[in-house]
Amino acid sequence: MSRPELLILGGGVAGGVAACAFAAEGRAVTLLTQERRHPTYEGLSPRAAEGLRTAGCERALDAAGPWVERISYWNGETRTVNGETLIERQRFDAALLEDARAAGVAVQIGAVGEIDADFVIEARGRRAPAGPEGRRRGPASVALFRLWQGDLPPMGSVASFADGWAWFASPGDGIAALQVMVAAEHLPGRAELETFYHARIAEVPEATVWLDGAKAVGEVVARNADVALAGAVLGEGWIRVGDAAMALDPLSGHGQFAAVSTAMNVPAVVATLRDRPTDAPLARRFYGERIEAAFLAQTRVGRDFYRLESRWSERPFWAERRVWPDDAPAHPDPASQAPEIASRPVISDGYVCEREVVVTADFPRGIWQVAGVALVPLMRFLDQAWRPAEDMVAATAEYFACQPEAAEKALGWLSHRGLLVA
Numbered sequence: 484m485s486r487p488e489l490l491i492l493g494g495g496v497a498g499g500v501a502a503c504a505f506a507a508e509g510r511a512v513t514l515l516t517q518e519r520r521h522p523t524y525e526g527l528s529p530r531a532a533e534g535l536r537t538a539g540c541e542r543a544l545d546a547a548g549p550w551v552e553r554i555s556y557w558n559g560e561t562r563t564v565n566g567e568t569l570i571e572r573q574r575f576d577a578a579l580l581e582d583a584r585a586a587g588v589a590v591q592i593g594a595v596g597e598i599d600a601d602f603v604i605e606a607r608g609r610r611a612p613a614g615p616e617g618r619r620r621g622p623a624s625v626a627l628f629r630l631w632q633g634d635l636p637p638m639g640s641v642a643s644f645a646d647g648w649a650w651f652a653s654p655g656d657g658i659a660a661l662q663v664m665v666a667a668e669h670l671p672g673r674a675e676l677e678t679f680y681h682a683r684i685a686e687v688p689e690a691t692v693w694l695d696g697a698k699a700v701g702e703v704v705a706r707n708a709d710v711a712l713a714g715a716v717l718g719e720g721w722i723r724v725g726d727a728a729m730a731l732d733p734l735s736g737h738g739q740f741a742a743v744s745t746a747m748n749v750p751a752v753v754a755t756l757r758d759r760p761t762d763a764p765l766a767r768r769f770y771g772e773r774i775e776a777a778f779l780a781q782t783r784v785g786r787d788f789y790r791l792e793s794r795w796s797e798r799p800f801w802a803e804r805r806v807w808p809d810d811a812p813a814h815p816d817p818a819s820q821a822p823e824i825a826s827r828p829v830i831s832d833g834y835v836c837e838r839e840v841v842v843t844a845d846f847p848r849g850i851w852q853v854a855g856v857a858l859v860p861l862m863r864f865l866d867q868a869w870r871p872a873e874d875m876v877a878a879t880a881e882y883f884a885c886q887p888e889a890a891e892k893a894l895g896w897l898s899h900r901g902l903l904v905a
Contacts, residue, residue: 487513487589489753490600494590495572496531496739497725498606499579500538500746506586507539508750508833513589513600516580519573521704523628524652524660526553526567526639527739534743539586546570546578548654549637556642556689558792567639567736569654601720602753606746608726609707616714621782622803623667624708626733627680631659633697640693641734643792644686646800648734651693659697661690664708664733666800677703708733710785710807712778717752717770724749729778732785732804741777748773748830755835766835769828776848783813817900820844824859827851843900856883856893862902 489505491498494516505512527535527547535544548569555564580590595607605611637655641648646665653659663683671679680703684690709730716728725742748770755766789804796805820843827840827849839859840849850858861879869878879890897903 487511487600489513489602489604490515490598491604491606492516492595492598493606493608493611493725493727494580494583495576495606495608495725495742496535496579497608497727497742497746498604499543499576499583500535500540500743501604501606501724501749502583502588502590503538503540503586504747504750505753506583506588508754510750511589513591514580514583515591515593515595517594518592519576521573521628522630522701523572523704523706524654524662525570525572525739526650526652526736527570528565528567528736531739531743532568534740534747538743538747540579540582542582542585543575543579546574548656551637551639551653554638554640556640557788558643558794565736569637569639569652571654602757603721604749604753605721605723605727606725609709609711609730611723611727614713614715618711618713621710621732621807622800624664624710624732625667625670626662626664626706626708627676627683628660628662628704628706629680629699630701631661631694631697632657632700633659633694635659635693635695635697638693640689642687642689643795644683645795645798646686647683649684649687649690650733651690653693658700659693661693663687666803667707667709670705676705710782712775716774717767722749722752722770728774731778731781734788735781735785737781737784741781744777745774751830751833751835754833759834762835765828765837769830769835772828772848779808779811780813782808783811787813815844817843817845822900822902824862825849841900841902850896852893853896854885854889854892856885856889858893858897861893862897865903 489510489512491502491514494514502512502514550566550568552563552566555562584590635653638653640651647663649663651661710732711730713723713728716723724745731738752766752770756763795801822841822843824839825842826837828835829838829851838851840851841858842849864882876887876890880887
């Protein structure tokens with residue numbers, strides 16, 4: 484392989500989206516990946532799907548399975564909680580690589596040997612080497628996964644049990660997947676893995692309904708499901724994206740969106756490092772703060788899901804996850820802190836630069852724009868130029884040359900936080 488300008492290691496969601504995003508900006512990029520060894524099902528949230536569409540990954544979206552409502556059996560209650568698009572990762576990842584090739588990316592299949600590139604994007608997920616800085620880890624978890632065959636309707640469901648939780652995904656095509664999440668320290672050796680897996684299923688009453696008439700096919704596969712934040716996400720000539728930067732608890736349902744959103748930011752960060760070296764500290768600050776803030780926000784969301792299950796709160800699996808990473812609220816009340824205007828690094832015109840943002844309790848890193856409308860200039864416009872006799876939405880749309888819908892969203896954001904001049 485000739486020495487590439489940009490080398491992406493890993494062709495999953497983060498690597499594929501980053502590759503397409505770089506290619507869209509005219510960068511020469513090579514993606515090196517290995518084929519996924521086992522079929523695996525995951526859920527794709529609407530926000531993640533929209534991000535993939537924005538990145539131009541239409542083939543991957545076409546390879547996705549059906550949308551299903553997620554039925555939750557948690558703390559003795561049955562609820563329908565949002566929903567997800569089911570994806571089989573071997574098929575989905577192959578389509579993602581086709582999207583990358585269509586965008587002009589040089590895709591190569593093979594093992595990673597000696598790395599020699601101008602800049603490396605680490606996107607191998609939880610398999611990525613930790614590096615000398617190590618990782619900040621939560622309670623160690625492992626996901627045990629097996630396929631099932633039968634006449635099973637489309638379904639997505641999650642259920643808790645005494646020592647973990649289970650997720651069932653059935654696209655309705657005759658093959659379904661049942662995954663159980665348990666503490667890693669309880670995992671037996673490979674020879675006892677199948678017995679251990681089926682013993683855990685026996686603890687989940689809902690599984691009897693899920694698997695009615697189905698038979699197990701293939702082997703039980705154990706996958707690392709640790710929650711982990713890389714000690715360093717950006718260095719000289721390299722950057723981490725997706726799970727390689729921050730691996731989230733699958734229970735939060737945010738992992739794929741985090742992979743997409745971090746990958747979409749990477750081209751601007753790399754462009755700033757390479758084209759505007761004087762702004763390199765700003766780019767490093769932007770990316771590092773963004774990764775850490777997203778990691779803490781989503782691990783707190785996962786923690787709160789664990790806290791909702793009170794029946795086994797003293798069991799080790801649940802007790803550890805109910806208190807990690809801290810006791811800070813996942814969704815701070817915007818009114819708990821007075822908003823302020825501050826300068827923060829943001830992405831503008833393909834580079835990281837500094838802009839005035841609105842800092843609130845629920846957005847401690849600050850918000851620069853809503854629907855493309857810059858909030859601080861909007862606040863100043865309302866304070867200085869808008870008159871109560873005018874239609875606020877129409878006046879804002881005219882002044883900022885935006886659609887009324889965008890103006891309404893920006894004004895609504897300010898109103899929700901008590902910043903809108905009446």
